[in-house]
Amino acid sequence: MLIPGRARHARITALLSVTLYLLSACATTEAPRSSSRLEIQEAVGFTITEDARVGGSVRNDYETALMLLRQGRHDEGVALLEAVAADAPQFSAPYIDLGVAYHHSGDLEAAERYLLLALEQNFDHPIAHNELGIVYRKTGRFAEARRSYENALAIYPGYHFARRNLAILCDLYLADVDCALKELRSLYGHRSKR
Amino acid sequence: MLTAAELYDEVNIVADAVRVYERYVADYPQPLDVAMETRSRLAEIFKSGADYDRYYEKLNEIVAVDRDSGAQRTDRSRYLAAKAALVLAEQRYEQFATLKLVQPFEQNLAEKQRRMDLAMDALEALVDYEVAEVTAAATYFIAETYFEFSAALLDSERPNGLSEAEKVDYELVIEEEAFPFEERAIDVHEENFELLAGGIYNPWVQKSLDKLALLMPGRYAKNEISGGYVGSLDTYAYRMPIAPPLGVEGEDAIDSPESGEDGDSVEATAQTAIDGL
Numbered sequence: 189m190l191i192p193g194r195a196r197h198a199r200i201t202a203l204l205s206v207t208l209y210l211l212s213a214c215a216t217t218e219a220p221r222s223s224s225r226l227e228i229q230e231a232v233g234f235t236i237t238e239d240a241r242v243g244g245s246v247r248n249d250y251e252t253a254l255m256l257l258r259q260g261r262h263d264e265g266v267a268l269l270e271a272v273a274a275d276a277p278q279f280s281a282p283y284i285d286l287g288v289a290y291h292h293s294g295d296l297e298a299a300e301r302y303l304l305l306a307l308e309q310n311f312d313h314p315i316a317h318n319e320l321g322i323v324y325r326k327t328g329r330f331a332e333a334r335r336s337y338e339n340a341l342a343i344y345p346g347y348h349f350a351r352r353n354l355a356i357l358c359d360l361y362l363a364d365v366d367c368a369l370k371e372l373r374s375l376y377g378h379r380s381k382r
Numbered sequence: 383m384l385t386a387a388e389l390y391d392e393v394n395i396v397a398d399a400v401r402v403y404e405r406y407v408a409d410y411p412q413p414l415d416v417a418m419e420t421r422s423r424l425a426e427i428f429k430s431g432a433d434y435d436r437y438y439e440k441l442n443e444i445v446a447v448d449r450d451s452g453a454q455r456t457d458r459s460r461y462l463a464a465k466a467a468l469v470l471a472e473q474r475y476e477q478f479a480t481l482k483l484v485q486p487f488e489q490n491l492a493e494k495q496r497r498m499d500l501a502m503d504a505l506e507a508l509v510d511y512e513v514a515e516v517t518a519a520a521t522y523f524i525a526e527t528y529f530e531f532s533a534a535l536l537d538s539e540r541p542n543g544l545s546e547a548e549k550v551d552y553e554l555v556i557e558e559e560a561f562p563f564e565e566r567a568i569d570v571h572e573e574n575f576e577l578l579a580g581g582i583y584n585p586w587v588q589k590s591l592d593k594l595a596l597l598m599p600g601r602y603a604k605n606e607i608s609g610g611y612v613g614s615l616d617t618y619a620y621r622m623p624i625a626p627p628l629g630v631e632g633e634d635a636i637d638s639p640e641s642g643e644d645g646d647s648v649e650a651t652a653q654t655a656i657d658g659l
Contacts, residue, residue, distance in 0.1 A: 233621035250615050281612040288611055315609040322606045328583035346622045353606040
């Protein structure tokens with residue numbers, strides 16, 4: 189039976205209120221995103237800036253975590269970086285760095301998890317796409333690897349890491365010679381233009 | 383009875399778990415899959431307890447039971463038998479690989495060839511199981527058997543009392559004998575890598591690629607490069623480098639490929655094409 193005019197309007201309003209409440213409740217469980225800017229300078233490079241408030245101690249911890257990782261102190265570096273990611277979940281950098289660190293240590297499952305978290309925060313980060321592409325390749329998911337590299341190149345076509353990695357993927361793993369040649373021409377084309 | 387054995391197993395009362403598992407497979411050889419899983423569990427227990435005699439004995443039993451089960455064989459029993467047979471074949475390979483060609487050369491060479499034949503027979507038999515992962519492993523080890531034989535010849539102990547001219551001749555002969563085995567190793571590793579075209583990718587296929595990267599770096603030593611750590615919490619700046627030739631990596635590269643010299647690589651082809659534009 190149809191709900192007559194005024195009553196139906198009230199009921200729809202109530203339903204909408206419930207829906208909005210549920211949506212806002214869901215939103216509060218997610219990490220707030222930073223506002224990110226991607227500035228591209230054709231044939232030069234790009235800069236990604238993520239703006240969000242964060243205390244000085246978190247920045248110090250971030251620097252220390254990277255120093256530890258570069259010294260090969262994986263467990264300590266990762267633990268500190270995970271603390272930074274918990275304190276500043278709106279930034280993609282700690283997640284990407286955790287992805288790289290776990291990739292270095294051979295834990296590809298953890299690497300994938302953190303790289304996907306990074307992309308959840310900032311989908312326009314070529315480093316995360318490129319790193320995820322390598323992880324996908326190493327776990328035999330070649331189509332996903334290709335899509336990841338292509339995502340990185342869609343953001344910035346001159347991103348040589350992804351270009352080269354896509355060329356390797358096409359050459360060795362996909363046996364797609366046309367793709368490999370195309371990517372290599374692009375790679376060396378960028379070089380010759382410089 | 384099986385439940386009782388599993389309870390012993392869960393609480394790590396190993397001797398009783400083994401006793402009841404053994405009794406179960408003796409009393410209940412059917413259904414085959416359950417008996418085979420139980421034998422596999424027994425093999426795992428023996429291995430983790432470093433009881434290698436019983437471990438290999440159990441693996442042989444798994445292979446034999448599957449082989450003798452005729453029409454009752456299942457995909458699962460075949461899979462478990464293939465995995466057991468792979469371990470046994472690896473053992474044959476190790477027995478072959480660890481024998482060095484020291485003096486008396488002729489005698490040790492004959493023994494090494496005998497062990498090579500045994501290893502090859504065991505490895506080639508694995509292909510009949512038609513289990514993709516095991517086939518890839520077998521192919522990898524067959525290639526490694528050829529490579530190891532080539533390396534053993536090159537590293538063999540040289541006889542005493544040769545004149546300088548005889549030493550030169552001896553080196554030439556050794557190299558001539560060893561080279562075809564290395565070539566064959568490359569061919570077989572490439573066959574393994576070609577399983578990719580059939581959608582098969584597993585650690586053994588990757589191991590063949592890793593070996594090819596060492597044997598033919600120009601064609602295969604192409605490892606991906608990572609962008610490295612972001613390095614700043616809120617800013618990341620990328621500037622295009624002068625693209626390095628393939629094989630020359632940035633310092634943040636996760637993998638360290640070697641530069642190659644082979645002319646048959648796609649990269650070389652592409653570069654030639656680009657140079658000609």
